[in-house]
Amino acid sequence: MRREIIKIDEEKCDGCGRCVPACAEGAIQIVGGKARLVSEVYCDGLGACLGECPQGALTIETREADAFDEGAALQHVRSKAQEKASLATAAVSAAPACEFTCPGSRSQVFEQRGTSRPVESSKRTADMPSELGQWPVQLHLVPVNAPYFQDADLLIAADCMPFAFADFHRRFLKSRSLVVGCPKLDDVEAYHRKLTEIFRQNDIRSLEVAHMEVPCCFGLVRLVQVALKDSGKAIPLVLTKVGIRGEVLERNRPVMAEKS
Numbered sequence: 308m309r310r311e312i313i314k315i316d317e318e319k320c321d322g323c324g325r326c327v328p329a330c331a332e333g334a335i336q337i338v339g340g341k342a343r344l345v346s347e348v349y350c351d352g353l354g355a356c357l358g359e360c361p362q363g364a365l366t367i368e369t370r371e372a373d374a375f376d377e378g379a380a381l382q383h384v385r386s387k388a389q390e391k392a393s394l395a396t397a398a399v400s401a402a403p404a405c406e407f408t409c410p411g412s413r414s415q416v417f418e419q420r421g422t423s424r425p426v427e428s429s430k431r432t433a434d435m436p437s438e439l440g441q442w443p444v445q446l447h448l449v450p451v452n453a454p455y456f457q458d459a460d461l462l463i464a465a466d467c468m469p470f471a472f473a474d475f476h477r478r479f480l481k482s483r484s485l486v487v488g489c490p491k492l493d494d495v496e497a498y499h500r501k502l503t504e505i506f507r508q509n510d511i512r513s514l515e516v517a518h519m520e521v522p523c524c525f526g527l528v529r530l531v532q533v534a535l536k537d538s539g540k541a542i543p544l545v546l547t548k549v550g551i552r553g554e555v556l557e558r559n560r561p562v563m564a565e566k567s
Contacts, residue, residue, distance in 0.1 A: 311352035312372045315342050319364035323526035324495040328533075329359040332380035333387055340491050348376040349383055361525065438476040439485065446488035446498055449505075456509040459484040463502075463531055464517040465524050466492075471553050472517075479517055479547075490526030499534050506538035515545040520556055524548075 313334065322340040334349035335342050335356060342364065344350060352375065354367045441455040462479055466489040469475040486505075488498055505511075516531050518524040528546055535542060548557040 308374050309369060309371050310374070311354075311367050311369050312347060313344055313350050313352065313354070313356065314366045314368040315344060316364040316366070317341050319362045320360075321362055321364075321522045321526075322491040323361065323523060323529065324490060325359045325361065325526070325529060326356040326365060327495070329356040331355065331384070333384045334380070337495050346379075346383070347373040349380045351375045351377075351380070362522065435476075438480040438482075440482075441484055444485050444487050446486045446501055447493065449486055449501075451501065451504045451508055455484045456505060456511060459509070459511050460513045460515075461486070461505075461511050462515050462517060463488075463527070465489060465519050465527055467519050467521075467524075468517050468549060471519060471551055472549050472555075473553055479515070483515075488527065489523075490530055491523035495526065495530060498530055499537075502531060502534035503537045506535055506540045506542065511540070511542050513543045513545070515547060517547045517549065520548055520550050 315335075320342050322337055322342065324337050324342075326335050326342050327337060330350075332349045332351060334344055334346065334351075336345050337343070338345075342360075350372075352367060354365075357365050357367070359365075441453070443449055460483045462483045462485045464475075464479065464485065464487045466487050468479075468487075472478065490498065514531065514535070516528055518527050531544070535544065546557075546559050547555060550556050
C-alpha cells in the first residue's frame with residue numbers, strides 16, 4: 308500500500324540515538340552507528356520522532372510500504388524490553404565472575420605514585436606519574452558495583468578526549484574514577500543500562516562529562532543525562548566540551564539533575 312512512513316537521511320545522521328526512545332513502536336534502532344528503520348510494519352508514519360533529531364535527518368515521505376501493524380509493533384516493543392531486562396540482569400550478576408575469569412576486566416584499584424619534586428618540562432612523558440586510579444575504564448567492562456564508584460567523583464569521557472587534550476591526566480583525571488565510551492561506535496542501549504545502574508547502585512558525589520566538539524559526542528552528554536534521570540539520583544553534573552585541537556571550548560557550572 309502507499310502510505311506515509313519515516314525516511315532517514317544517512318548522510319545527515321550522526322548516530323546520536325535521540326530518535327530511538329522517541330519512537331514508541333521501536334521502529335528505529337542504531338545499527339552500525341546510524342539510525343535505521345528496522346521494519347516498515349513497526350512505523351505508524353505519525354512522525355513523533357522528527358523533532359528529536361538535531362541534524363534534521365528524519366522526515367516523513369509517502370511511498371509504497373507494508374501496512375503498519377500495531378500488534379506486531381507492540382509485541383516487538385515487549386520483546387525488546389524483555390531482552391534488555393535479561394541482559395541487564397545477566398550483566399550485573401556476571402560482573403563478579405568476570406573479575407576472576409577475565410584478567411583484562413578484573414577490577415583493580417591503584418595506589419597513586421606521588422613525586423616529591425616538580426616534573427621538569429623537558430622530562431619525557433613516560434616519566435610522569437599516571438593519575439589513573441582503577442582498571443578497567445571502558446564502560447562495557449567496568450563492574451556496576453566496582454569499589455571505585457562508591458563516594459566517587461566520576462569522570463565520563465569520550466574515547467577521543469585523552470588524544471585531543473594533552474594535559475588530560477592532571478586536568479581531568481586526578482583523584483577521580485573514570486569510564487570512557489563512544490556513543491557513535493558502541494551500543495547506546497547497553498551504555499544507558501550500565502550507566503543507570505552505576506548511578507542507582509552507588510553513592511557518587513559528582514559527575515563530569517568530558518566530550519569533544521564533534522556532533523556525535525552530543526550523544527554521550529544526552530546519554531548521561533537520561534541515565535541519571537532514570538536512576539532517580541540527584542548528582543551534580545558538569546559538562547565540558549573540548550575542541551579537536553585540544554582547547555576547552557565550554558564548561559558549565561555544576562547543576563543538579565532532576566529526579567525521575
